[in-house]
Amino acid sequence: MEYRSQKIANWYFTIALLLFVLQVVVGLWLISNYVFTIPQSIVDVFPFATARAMHTNLLVLWMLLGFMGGTYYIVPEETGREIWSPGLAWFQLIALVTTGVVALIGFVFGWTQGRPLLEIPRPLDVVVVIGALVFLLNVGMTMFTAKRWTVIQGTLLGGLLFLALLYLFGIPFYENEVIDWYYWWWVIHLWVEGAWELVTGAIMAFIMMRLTGVDRHVVEKWLYVEIGLFLFTGIAGTGHHYYWIGAPKYWLWVGGAFSALEPLPILLMVIDTMHHVRHRQTKIINPHTWTIAIGCAVFHMIGAGVWGFAHTLPQINYYTHGSQVTVSHGHLAFFGAYALLNLTVFYFAMPRLRGVEIYKPTRAKLGFWTMCSAMMLMGLTFGIAGVLQSYLERVLGMGYMTAQSYMRLWMAVTLVLGVFFLAGVLITVFDLLSPKAAVEEPD
Amino acid sequence: MTKKTAFWIFLLGTLSSSIVFLGLTVDTHRQVAALSHVDKLSKKVIDGKRAFEKYNCNDCHTILGFGAYYAPDLTKVVQRVGADGIRYRVTHPELAFAKSERKMPQQHVADAEIDNLIAFFTWVGEVDNGDWPPQDSKSRLTRGEQRLSVGAGVSPGAAVFQSKGCMNCHSLHGTGGKFGPPLDTIGQKLTEEQIKRYVHDPRSVNTKALMPPQKELSDRELEEVAKFLGNLK
Numbered sequence: 081m082e083y084r085s086q087k088i089a090n091w092y093f094t095i096a097l098l099l100f101v102l103q104v105v106v107g108l109w110l111i112s113n114y115v116f117t118i119p120q121s122i123v124d125v126f127p128f129a130t131a132r133a134m135h136t137n138l139l140v141l142w143m144l145l146g147f148m149g150g151t152y153y154i155v156p157e158e159t160g161r162e163i164w165s166p167g168l169a170w171f172q173l174i175a176l177v178t179t180g181v182v183a184l185i186g187f188v189f190g191w192t193q194g195r196p197l198l199e200i201p202r203p204l205d206v207v208v209v210i211g212a213l214v215f216l217l218n219v220g221m222t223m224f225t226a227k228r229w230t231v232i233q234g235t236l237l238g239g240l241l242f243l244a245l246l247y248l249f250g251i252p253f254y255e256n257e258v259i260d261w262y263y264w265w266w267v268i269h270l271w272v273e274g275a276w277e278l279v280t281g282a283i284m285a286f287i288m289m290r291l292t293g294v295d296r297h298v299v300e301k302w303l304y305v306e307i308g309l310f311l312f313t314g315i316a317g318t319g320h321h322y323y324w325i326g327a328p329k330y331w332l333w334v335g336g337a338f339s340a341l342e343p344l345p346i347l348l349m350v351i352d353t354m355h356h357v358r359h360r361q362t363k364i365i366n367p368h369t370w371t372i373a374i375g376c377a378v379f380h381m382i383g384a385g386v387w388g389f390a391h392t393l394p395q396i397n398y399y400t401h402g403s404q405v406t407v408s409h410g411h412l413a414f415f416g417a418y419a420l421l422n423l424t425v426f427y428f429a430m431p432r433l434r435g436v437e438i439y440k441p442t443r444a445k446l447g448f449w450t451m452c453s454a455m456m457l458m459g460l461t462f463g464i465a466g467v468l469q470s471y472l473e474r475v476l477g478m479g480y481m482t483a484q485s486y487m488r489l490w491m492a493v494t495l496v497l498g499v500f501f502l503a504g505v506l507i508t509v510f511d512l513l514s515p516k517a518a519v520e521e522p523d
Numbered sequence: 524m525t526k527k528t529a530f531w532i533f534l535l536g537t538l539s540s541s542i543v544f545l546g547l548t549v550d551t552h553r554q555v556a557a558l559s560h561v562d563k564l565s566k567k568v569i570d571g572k573r574a575f576e577k578y579n580c581n582d583c584h585t586i587l588g589f590g591a592y593y594a595p596d597l598t599k600v601v602q603r604v605g606a607d608g609i610r611y612r613v614t615h616p617e618l619a620f621a622k623s624e625r626k627m628p629q630q631h632v633a634d635a636e637i638d639n640l641i642a643f644f645t646w647v648g649e650v651d652n653g654d655w656p657p658q659d660s661k662s663r664l665t666r667g668e669q670r671l672s673v674g675a676g677v678s679p680g681a682a683v684f685q686s687k688g689c690m691n692c693h694s695l696h697g698t699g700g701k702f703g704p705p706l707d708t709i710g711q712k713l714t715e716e717q718i719k720r721y722v723h724d725p726r727s728v729n730t731k732a733l734m735p736p737q738k739e740l741s742d743r744e745l746e747e748v749a750k751f752l753g754n755l756k
Contacts, residue, residue: 113593117624120617127628128593129582194576196590255569257647258559261589262551297526304529312536316544324655325587328554332653334547338540399657402588402596474657480595481623488624 083156085163088170090433092149093426095177096142097509100419103138104502106131111498114491126188133187133199139414140197141180146422147279148172148215151236153429154286155219158233159226168218175211179204195260197268198250205251212244231300232282232289235307239278246270258326265321272417273314273342273384280421281307281349287373287428288353293361302352309345313338320392324401332394339392343385350377366431368441368448372424375452379416383459387412399474404487405466412459415451423448423508431515440518443511450504458497465490558651571643574636583627587652594625599659601648606641613637661741668744680751683744692734695755703734706752715753719745 112118113128152169156162163169183200186192192199200208219240223233250267254260285303289296319335353374357364364370387409391400400406431439465487472483555561575581581590586597600609612619614637616627632640654660668682677685684690692703699705713721717728723745725732740748 113625118626120620120626120629123626124628127579127583129579129591129628132582132591132593133579190579192576192579194579194581196581199579199582253573255572256555256559256561256564257572257587257643258555258650259552260572261587262548262555264589301524301526301529304526304533305524308529308533308536311533312540315537315540316547318544319547321589322551324652325589326555326558326650326652327551328547328558329653330547331551334543398653398655401655402585402590402592404592407592477658481625485624 083162085166085169086153086156086429087433088163088166088173089149089153089429092145092152092173093430094513095173096145096149096422097426097512099138099142099145099180101502101505101509103135103142104498104505106135106138108495108498108502110135111491111495115488115495130187130190132196133192134184136197137180137183137187137199141176143276143418143422145173145176146425147240147276147283148176150283150422150425150429151215151219151240151279153425153433154236154283155222155233157290158230158286159223159228161222161226164218164221164225168214172211172214172218175207175214179207179211195250195264198264202251205247208247209244212247216240216244230296231303232286235278235285235303236282239275239282242278243271243275246275261325262322262327265318269318269321270315272413273317274311276418277310277314277345278307280417281310283421283425284349284353284373284376287369287424288356291362291364291366291370291373291428292356292359294356294359295361299356302348306345306348306352309341309348313341313345317342317392320397323394323397336392336394340389342392343381343389346377346381346385350381353377365438366427366441368439368444369424369427371445372420372427372448375448376416376420376424379412379420379452379455381416382456383409383412383414383416387459387463399470400466403466403469403474404462405470408459408462408466411455411462415455426512430512434515436515436517438518440516443507443516447504447506447508447511451501451508452504454497454501454504458494458501461490461494461497465494560646560649563646563649565642567639567642568646569643570636571639571641571646574632574640575643577636578630578632586647587650588655594627596656597644597647598650598652598656599648601641601645602659602661606645609641609644610637613640662743663741664743664747678747678751680747680749683740683748684751687737687740687744687748689748706755708755710753710756713753715749718752719749722749 109131110128113131118128152163179200183204186201186204187199191201193201193205216237219237223229223237246267249263252263254263281303285299288294289299316334317338319331320339322331322335357370357374391397391405391409427439427444431437468487468490469483472478472486473480575586580586580597583591583594584597585592588596588598595603604612612627613630613632616629620626654662657663664679664683668679668686684695690699692700694700694705695707697705709718721728721732721734722737722740724736724738725734726736737745
């Protein structure tokens, strides 16, 4: 660590990790709702809907905190100066976490905007927007005063700006349900397949450059091509959400064609990650951080690329739309693309922020492989349930609950896998919060 | 490839996609007015949408396929269970789902709000959304009927006749129920058009009819079953 103000990142990471644990615990409650019959008296007080709002909002919150912490860690090293205002970074962390906690408690008492993933009530949205503006100001001013521009910085700032702008489309009340969903996807899809991919690309490029010593020129060239392809396929690819909402028919063609290309940039990311590792100029000091980075690229490819591709073709989507197939894709893609990205950053930065240059990877490996295996299998069990649902309910025309009864077994298996996943998360979080230095091996 | 070429790939890729997307967004706004019947978007419908959001319905149910997957999709809920069905489930979920493996919370929704919700669901159900979801499609036979029709070599109408429970009351060639009249020669008495009307709503033809109206049949199913019966001469 070269800059004092980088230390704030540690707080962002720590809180993000605790929220991650909470998200997974709530997830276990959700899957229990599928496996067991929850009595009416509990459902009346704490319905599935409330827990679901918590599960998804915790996801967004911890990942955004991770991105922000990552940005505060990277920007000083990229610009070669301290963060413009560490005070504002603190203020923004407190504002965001307070909003999150108030929102989560509010959900329990029915205080909600009532739109999936955008449940945070409108008055709190104002605080979120202020927090985002403060963050952008702080990061932007650090870059401006440093007067040193790199492609990585530009992509990072561009992604964060895009991310904040898109959030605005989720705030108004839309009278027309069709238009409502149209713009809902501007937040959800353009976040995960646009803005977040920019942030991911920038962070990955930075870490790769730092760890492999590959020339900045090469890394940044790849970065340009990647984000170009991400945005080319991702922006118009939003159309794959407009098939069945009452939008014009041409979205079937536009959405189908552009999203069929969406795996390309991810594939490129996998290839260039491998390429950089092969052509590394320096000795890799923490090989496990690399394992996670490569795991991120591969999982990203499977979850977002392959699973996404598998059901974006309109002919297939007609039957799988809004089923557990979506859940399978959602879990694999979010874990692969964004949870593992955040963990890569955490493993890169957290031990170092605590003065551990080379960490002992025993627990980290155990946690990583437990999480990855459990999540991969969860993707499969959700997927089986989803295919059953598509066939029984949509193709054969069985009633909703009749079809669900055939899926119950697979939901039960998912519950067991979820427990393993939680174990993996707990090991990882514990390891990150108290990293152990590796014992020096004689050369 | 130089860094400059890479930059141009980035710029052109992003710009071209954005132009396509924003252009189509403008056009979508124009067309959605007709596709979603904006003229029917009354204050009641909008208030219904507010109630839908107030009670966080969308975090268990999907609508137009979006939301949570814990409970049935609500796009065609009015067609599926009717206004009274919705009212009963929302007012007394503890009774409606007493035997169900999954429960719905009692949220003490006011009667006026339920009326608004029904108006909202009715409006959503009429949105021209490419005939989704498939299980509620009015223009196709269920896959069960299709299979029977292809596999057993019967006409689509005969498949509907067999799979929709007509034979619980009526018989053909001596097979079937005895509660209603046998239908072996029904085509001599009634035309296809008359059969269609009768099946859809028997009381509209004969006020003393005992047969329940078959409102669950899709348009296509009604047409096929009438064609089948009309030819039995």
